[in-house]
Amino acid sequence: MSENPDAPAAAGGSPPIAEYHAHVYYDPAKTRAAAERLRQRVAAEFPDARLGRWHDALVGPHTQSMYQIAFPGGMIGAFLPWLMLNRDGLTILLHPDTGNDLLDHTAHAAWFGAVLPLRLEAFAGRDAAD
Numbered sequence: 001m002s003e004n005p006d007a008p009a010a011a012g013g014s015p016p017i018a019e020y021h022a023h024v025y026y027d028p029a030k031t032r033a034a035a036e037r038l039r040q041r042v043a044a045e046f047p048d049a050r051l052g053r054w055h056d057a058l059v060g061p062h063t064q065s066m067y068q069i070a071f072p073g074g075m076i077g078a079f080l081p082w083l084m085l086n087r088d089g090l091t092i093l094l095h096p097d098t099g100n101d102l103l104d105h106t107a108h109a110a111w112f113g114a115v116l117p118l119r120l121e122a123f124a125g126r127d128a129a130d
């Protein structure tokens with residue numbers, strides 16, 4: 001059998017993921033304080049993480065208020081279990097940044113707490129990340 005170059009990469013054969021995003025969702029009226037506490041802890045414990053702006057107003061594909069945490073691939077082993085244990089009831093979307101925003105936010109995505117709808121049409125013909 002010849003290898004199909006279009007097939008998805010097998011486990012161990014995928015290119016390394018340079019960066020991930022964790023989108024932390026909150027309700028400005030109810031869970032902003034929890035989101036603030038999580039944000040402060042991430043900043044203190046994971047100095048390599050880059051904390052994005054608060055988006056109380058909906059932005060991009062997101063259907064709830066959120067901020068983004070971008071972090072290098074090498075941090076996933078420490079950050080993933082930390083996030084599982086410390087998300088404090090907040091819903092989080094974790095996804096790799098492979099350059100394909102649509103796939104990264106759908107097929108490649110992992111959700112903690114809930115699965116929120118996304119406005120996938122936001123990925124059509126736009127250039128902003130997130």
Ligand code: ZN
Binds near residue numbers: 021023095130
């Ligand atoms: Zn994202």
